[in-house]
Amino acid sequence: MEFAEYIPFWDKLTAEQQQRIAGVIEFRKVTKGSHIHDSSAECLGLVMVRTGQLRAYILSEDGREITISRLFSYDVSLLSASCVMPDMQFNVMIEVEKDSEFWSIPACLFKNLMEESVAVANYAGSLLSGNMSELMWLMEQIMWKSLDKRLAAFLLEEMRLEETDTLRITHERIANHMGTAREVVTRMLRYFQSEGMVQMTRGTIAITDEKALSTLAGE
Amino acid sequence: MEFAEYIPFWDKLTAEQQQRIAGVIEFRKVTKGSHIHDSSAECLGLVMVRTGQLRAYILSEDGREITISRLFSYDVSLLSASCVMPDMQFNVMIEVEKDSEFWSIPACLFKNLMEESVAVANYAGSLLSGNMSELMWLMEQIMWKSLDKRLAAFLLEEMRLEETDTLRITHERIANHMGTAREVVTRMLRYFQSEGMVQMTRGTIAITDEKALSTLAGE
Numbered sequence: 001m002e003f004a005e006y007i008p009f010w011d012k013l014t015a016e017q018q019q020r021i022a023g024v025i026e027f028r029k030v031t032k033g034s035h036i037h038d039s040s041a042e043c044l045g046l047v048m049v050r051t052g053q054l055r056a057y058i059l060s061e062d063g064r065e066i067t068i069s070r071l072f073s074y075d076v077s078l079l080s081a082s083c084v085m086p087d088m089q090f091n092v093m094i095e096v097e098k099d100s101e102f103w104s105i106p107a108c109l110f111k112n113l114m115e116e117s118v119a120v121a122n123y124a125g126s127l128l129s130g131n132m133s134e135l136m137w138l139m140e141q142i143m144w145k146s147l148d149k150r151l152a153a154f155l156l157e158e159m160r161l162e163e164t165d166t167l168r169i170t171h172e173r174i175a176n177h178m179g180t181a182r183e184v185v186t187r188m189l190r191y192f193q194s195e196g197m198v199q200m201t202r203g204t205i206a207i208t209d210e211k212a213l214s215t216l217a218g219e
Numbered sequence: 220m221e222f223a224e225y226i227p228f229w230d231k232l233t234a235e236q237q238q239r240i241a242g243v244i245e246f247r248k249v250t251k252g253s254h255i256h257d258s259s260a261e262c263l264g265l266v267m268v269r270t271g272q273l274r275a276y277i278l279s280e281d282g283r284e285i286t287i288s289r290l291f292s293y294d295v296s297l298l299s300a301s302c303v304m305p306d307m308q309f310n311v312m313i314e315v316e317k318d319s320e321f322w323s324i325p326a327c328l329f330k331n332l333m334e335e336s337v338a339v340a341n342y343a344g345s346l347l348s349g350n351m352s353e354l355m356w357l358m359e360q361i362m363w364k365s366l367d368k369r370l371a372a373f374l375l376e377e378m379r380l381e382e383t384d385t386l387r388i389t390h391e392r393i394a395n396h397m398g399t400a401r402e403v404v405t406r407m408l409r410y411f412q413s414e415g416m417v418q419m420t421r422g423t424i425a426i427t428d429e430k431a432l433s434t435l436a437g438e
Contacts (some may be wrong), residue, residue: 003271058355060363085348091353114341121340123332126345129304134311134352136277142361143280179362 003027003103006048006074012119021113026104036080037094043083045107049075052100053161056092057176066179068092069134078127084111085128136168142179150178151188153217155198159207166206190211222246222322225267225293232339240332246322249315254298256313262302263313264326268294271319272380275311276395285398287311288353297346303330304347314431361398369405371436374417378426385425420430 003025004010027050030071031034036054037044047054054071069078071094082088084107105113113120143149154177158167171189175182175216188207192198197213199206207213223229246269247254255273256263266273273290275298279360290313291295301307303326322404324332332339360369373396377386390408394401397432408424411417416432426432 022321058359064356064363066362082348085344087345087352088348089352114392115337116342118334118337118340121337121344124304124343125304125333125347127339128344128351130306131302132347132351132354133306135351135358139285139354139358139361140277142358143285146285218334 005049006050006076007105008076008101009117009119009123013113013117017113017117019081020109021105024109026105026106027101030103030129031098032096034096034100035093036096036102037092043107044080044104045084046110047071047077047080048103048105049077050101052096052102053098054100054102055095057095058090059093065093065176066138067135068138069131076127077108078124079131081107081110083107084114085124090114113179147180147184148191149187149217151185151192152197152213153219154178155205155207156210156213156217156219159210161192164209165210166204168204170203175176187200198212222267225269225295225322226324227295227334228338228342232332232336232344235262236332236336237327237352240324243325243328245321245325245336248318248320250318253315254312255315256311262326263299263323264303265324265329266290266296266299266313267322267324268292268296269322271315271321272317274314274316277309278312278313283398284395285357286342286396287351289316289356291333295346297343298350300326300329302326303333304343325389335394347414366397366399366403367407368436370404370411371416371432372438373397374424374426375432375436375438376427384427385423387423389422403419 001022007021038046042214049071051073055067056069056071056077057065057067059065069079078084078093079092082090082092114124151174154174155167158169159165171185172182175185178185189198189200193200196214197207197209199208226232226240232240255266258314266304270292274286275288275290275296278284286369290299297303298311299313301309301311314379334342370393374386377388378384389425390404394404399403408417408419410421414431416426416428416435418427
């Protein structure tokens with residue numbers, strides 16, 4: 001029952017509710033590059049990450065992406081269970097960024113628990129209000145922070161997540177994270193290179209002046 | 220007890236809970252241009268609109284605004300009760316756009332009800348998921364829809380809200396709604412005028428070709 005540790009509301013459930021979860025909870029290992037949730041898939045339910053890294057993003061009609069949140073070990077997400085929330089009218093895709101392991105509680109069981117347990121209902125509310133805070137922050141970034149600052153912040157975040165100062169990432173992929181075009185990213189990276197902040201080679205971006213990038217990002 | 224009709228979860232409360240609400244619910248009349256909630260004010264609680272029109276927006280450090288939602292008769296909002304939600308870390312301002320009347324349930328009582336009643340907790344969740352859908356939609360608009368389409372849609376929405384084809388609104392105010400600069404709005408309106416879609420005079424914008432604006436807005 002290792003999963004109990006990853007379910008924040010576990011101790012507030014009755015023994016009978018805990019048993020129902022134990023009976024249907026699923027454990028999955030997924031590999032980098034796959035999707036665990038997309039607009040065509042059935043509703044996955046509540047996801048609890050054991051290890052790895054997942055990325056939730058929205059997709060425009062013409063295929064552009066923007067990252068809305070990332071999930072790491074011990075994170076829990078309702079974005080994969082939009083069917084549970086009556087007024088959630090949007091589709092979020094969830095992509096596996098690093099090989100990951102996660103548990104999921106099926107949507108129908110989670111919905112029942114929300115209707116039975118005030119603790120579960122309030123927990124769902126706190127997840128949603130956390131997501132809203134992320135969305136508000138992202139909107140402020142997009143509206144009011146210039147692209148050079150956002151790109152600098154993104155490179156520093158990647159450097160920390162990957163624990164390397166030489167990133168293996170395409171300009172296309174960066175553009176997808178930031179909701180902009182590849183050309184815009186390439187242009188800005190060239191500018192960063194001319195300022196000595198990064199060094200580009202085929203397929204990699206090396207961060208050569210972390211301090212300057214931090215200053216630019218406003219850290 | 221007219222207010223009961225404006226509280227969607229009223230019938231799911233116990234008589235005792237209903238009495239507590241009746242004991243502390245506040246009714247207020249507010250005039251156009253005032254604010255009922257801002258980052259400095261105490262937490263207002265759950266707001267239920269009887270009549271009028273309110274606007275919820277976020278504000279950048281340098282004073283730029285963007286409208287995130289509008290409230291009309293029978294609308295209920297938790298945005299004025301962010302203190303109730305533990306993970307809601309953002310500040311929303313609520314401005315009165317037309318003379319309005321509303322009830323409010325104080326934050327501390329609403330918080331207690333959420334902890335006692337699964338119906339209230341789930342109702343709060345559905346409000347939040349509705350807000351999230353609005354935010355996602357807005358983000359998609361900002362990221363992926365060009366400003367001409369957004370401005371056309373805004374003018375048509377205003378025309379319907381005000382029930383007139385001659386809008387009394389400044390370019391500054393439109394810019395605040397859309398999160399852009401006044402100059403950008405003025406430039407686009409001049410273009411619309413040159414295409415015969417609007418006619419500008421001092422202080423007004425008359426919509427002269429609703430059909431063309433609708434087509435542009437993608438309606």
